[in-house]
Amino acid sequence: MSARADTNSDGRWLGLYVLAYLVFLYLPVLLIPLFSFNNSIQAAFPLQGFTLEWYRTLYGNPALSGALANSLVIGVIAASGATLCGITVSYMDLYGRSPLAATISAIARLPILIPGVIVGISLLILVNLIGLGPSRVSIVLGHILVALPTTVVVMRSRFAAVPKTIREAALDLGASDWTTFRRVMLPLSAPAVLSAFMLSFLISFDEFIVVFFLAGTEPTLPLYIWSQLRFPRSLPTVMALGTVILTVSFIIAGAAEILRHRGLGAPAAIQPEAQQRRGERE
Amino acid sequence: MSTIVAARPPPETRISPVFRFAMLLPGGLVTFFLILFALGLVVFLAFRGNDGSLLGVGLTAENFLTVATDPLYWTVTLRSLVIAGLVTLATVVTAYPVAYYLAFHAGRRRNLLLFLVTLPFWTSYLLRVFAWKIVLAYNGVLNSAFIETGLWSQPTLAFLNTPAAVVVTLAHAYAPFAILPIYVALDTIPKSLLEAASDLGARPFTSFRRVVLPNSMPGVLAAALVVFVPTVGDYVTPAMVGGPASTMIGTLIQSQFGKANDWPFGAALSVCVMLVILCVVLVARGADRRFGSRT
Numbered sequence: 073m074s075a076r077a078d079t080n081s082d083g084r085w086l087g088l089y090v091l092a093y094l095v096f097l098y099l100p101v102l103l104i105p106l107f108s109f110n111n112s113i114q115a116a117f118p119l120q121g122f123t124l125e126w127y128r129t130l131y132g133n134p135a136l137s138g139a140l141a142n143s144l145v146i147g148v149i150a151a152s153g154a155t156l157c158g159i160t161v162s163y164m165d166l167y168g169r170s171p172l173a174a175t176i177s178a179i180a181r182l183p184i185l186i187p188g189v190i191v192g193i194s195l196l197i198l199v200n201l202i203g204l205g206p207s208r209v210s211i212v213l214g215h216i217l218v219a220l221p222t223t224v225v226v227m228r229s230r231f232a233a234v235p236k237t238i239r240e241a242a243l244d245l246g247a248s249d250w251t252t253f254r255r256v257m258l259p260l261s262a263p264a265v266l267s268a269f270m271l272s273f274l275i276s277f278d279e280f281i282v283v284f285f286l287a288g289t290e291p292t293l294p295l296y297i298w299s300q301l302r303f304p305r306s307l308p309t310v311m312a313l314g315t316v317i318l319t320v321s322f323i324i325a326g327a328a329e330i331l332r333h334r335g336l337g338a339p340a341a342i343q344p345e346a347q348q349r350r351g352e353r354e
Numbered sequence: 355m356s357t358i359v360a361a362r363p364p365p366e367t368r369i370s371p372v373f374r375f376a377m378l379l380p381g382g383l384v385t386f387f388l389i390l391f392a393l394g395l396v397v398f399l400a401f402r403g404n405d406g407s408l409l410g411v412g413l414t415a416e417n418f419l420t421v422a423t424d425p426l427y428w429t430v431t432l433r434s435l436v437i438a439g440l441v442t443l444a445t446v447v448t449a450y451p452v453a454y455y456l457a458f459h460a461g462r463r464r465n466l467l468l469f470l471v472t473l474p475f476w477t478s479y480l481l482r483v484f485a486w487k488i489v490l491a492y493n494g495v496l497n498s499a500f501i502e503t504g505l506w507s508q509p510t511l512a513f514l515n516t517p518a519a520v521v522v523t524l525a526h527a528y529a530p531f532a533i534l535p536i537y538v539a540l541d542t543i544p545k546s547l548l549e550a551a552s553d554l555g556a557r558p559f560t561s562f563r564r565v566v567l568p569n570s571m572p573g574v575l576a577a578a579l580v581v582f583v584p585t586v587g588d589y590v591t592p593a594m595v596g597g598p599a600s601t602m603i604g605t606l607i608q609s610q611f612g613k614a615n616d617w618p619f620g621a622a623l624s625v626c627v628m629l630v631i632l633c634v635v636l637v638a639r640g641a642d643r644r645f646g647s648r649t
Contacts, residue, residue, distance in 0.1 A: 082459075082558070083455070083458075083459035086451055086454065086455040086459055087455065087459065089451050089452070089455070090451070090452050090455050090456075090467065093448065093451075093452050093471075094470060094471070096526070096529075097471065097474055097526070097529055097530070098474070100482070100485040100486055100489055100526060101474065101477065101481070101482060101485050103485055103488060103489065103495055104481060104484070104485055104488075107488065107495075114493050115488040115491070115494060115495060116493050116494060116495060116497070116498035117495065117498040117499045117502045118498075118502055153380075153384075156380050157380045157381045157384050160377045160378070160379075160380050160381050161380075161381035161385075163377060164374070164377045164378055164381070168369065168374065168377065168378070169369070170374070170378075172378060172382075173378060176378065176381045176382055176385050176386075177381075179385040179386075179389055179390065180381060180384070180385050180389075182385075182389060183389065184580060184583070185579070185583055185631060185635065186393075186583070186628070186631075187583055187584055187586060187587020187588070187604060187627065187631075188584060188587065188588075189587045189588070189589055189604040189607050189608055189624075190393075190396065190587060190607070190624045190627060190628065193396065193607060193608075193611050193617075193620060193621070193624060194392035194393055194395060194396045194624075195388065195392055196611060197392065197395045197396065197399060197408070197617070197621075198388070198391065198392040198395055200408050201395065201408060201409070213388060216384060216388070217384065217388050217389065220384060248370065248373070249369055249370055249373040249374075250370075250373050253373075253377075271476065274476050275476075278476075278477065278478035278479065278480070278481075280478075280479060280480045280590060281479070281588075281589075281590060284608075285608075285611060294478060294480050297480060297481075297484075298480065301484065301487075301594075307488075310484070311488075314478070314481045314484065317477075317478055317481065318477055318478070318481060321476055321477045321478065322473065322477070324476075325473055325476035325477075326469075326473070328476075329469050329472075333465075
């Protein structure tokens with residue numbers, strides 16, 4: 073009984089620690105929205121009063137809207153590319169039964185072990201070699217690469233959570249590989265596909281380290297922010313812009329998280345149970 | 355459960371070549387062309403001399419000789435390793451209790467907490483670093499808050515532009531990376547092991563030290579790796595909050611491809627960083643195997 077009381081009080085102390093940890097995690101980030109409403113050019117206490125002035129400066133700024141449009145277009149294209157690669161790479165890794173597929177899947181997750189600066193310069197050399205030079209196309213290639221490990225991991229765990237029997241049933245009933253993939257496996261994994269797309273869009277939208285090397289004359293939003301950081305006067309505007317970006321990121325990431333667990337509803341741990349239920353329904 | 359898995363010949367044997375080719379094409383292009391070929395170019399360029407052209411000239415080991423003989427590069431590399439090592443240590447040590455709570459105490463709140471600790475990962479890295487710049491600045495949040503509360507009367511310069519600022523900022527920026535691998539490792543420890551330990555009379559701390567900790571080491575090592583790799587090559591945080599005294603190896607690489615405009619030398623520095631990371635990965639692998647053999 074004393075052991076039980078021990079673990080409970082352990083849990084309580086740990087719970088407090090987790091709370092403190094979360095505060096540490098979020099507090100610095102939440103200062104950006106706080107000071108974006110502050111009527112002062114400096115981010116310092118005491119607060120000087122509420123204002124929406126800094127948000128007004130975001131409107132009618134051609135450099136900013138250009139960067140935003142760039143980021144959105146690049147984000148959508150790069151996310152589509154990364155998601156397509158993530159789907160095919162992880163599907164073939166799981167069901168392709170070829171050493172090549174396994175190799176590709178392993179290399180696709182390699183960028184995790186390469187610092188961003190090296191990814192950036194290696195692509196810079198590459199795009200100069202093939203004549204693209206720093207440009208929006210180059211940024212798209214870079215962001216496909218940066219987002220690839222995430223899409224592979226998300227899609228791989230989803231495909232693995234689909235009960236094997238479903239795919240085997242489709243193949244046994246005479247469906248071709250292509251039909252099985254497109255009509256059975258892909259629809260069953262649709263929420264994860266959307267989740268992978270949203271997460272890779274976020275990665276591209278927020279990415280700075282690689283894009284720094286690959287941008288030509290049209291900057292993306294993070295590059296625009298970077299260029300503004302040199303001017304103390306534009307600090308409040310950056311904070312207003314940052315607040316908008318943070319809000320959008322939170323919403324997209326939240327939606328992606330919900331989607332990732334929808335449908336099969338099977339995180340790997342309870343997979344056998346889900347498998348059983350599915351088996352009964354069939 | 356085991357009754358579901360029926361033993362019969364797998365249907366994979368008849369994958370059509372066209373399907374296989376089409377499915378392998380996008381991933382194959384990206385991995386072989388954008389990753390392997392691009393990295394190969396870096397290695398190639400590292401052995402060339404700088405004549406201002408894209409791929410340099412000649413075949414030389416001079417870049418590596420400069421790196422090896424100039425004390426500047428030893429200092430900066432050592433500093434990068436120390437900073438990344440401190441960040442990794444701080445991140446993993448502070449993340450471990452959180453992962454432990456998630457695995458053993460969180461109960462119904464687990465999914466919400468998991469979401470909350472991973473959410474910052476999906477927000478802009480640049481903004482998270484920027485947040486620390488306004489926290490630590492001379493006329494910044496921390497100084498003004500201390501003056502406001504009467505703790506001291508003068509703003510201090512001691513926060514910004516120090517290596518300590520780089521460590522704190524990086525540790526905060528990469529904190530979410532560390533929790534997930536440790537949590538997964540802790541969560542997959544069979545509960546029967548813990549019950550066995552307590553049945554055999556182990557006190558909670560002993561069973562933590564002898565059962566939980568060794569079994570979670572693969573997760574700890576994975577966490578250390580995913581924090582160490584991006585921090586050792588970082589150049590944004592040193593530039594934003596580090597000042598000249600915290601130049602890191604990533605900063606030097608970036609400047610070779612920018613202001614200094616010596617691409618072959620920058621490529622050689624990159625190769626050195628990759629070799630250092632390779633060593634760290636091998637050490638982690640070795641440690642992993644050692645802990646793995648104990649279970």
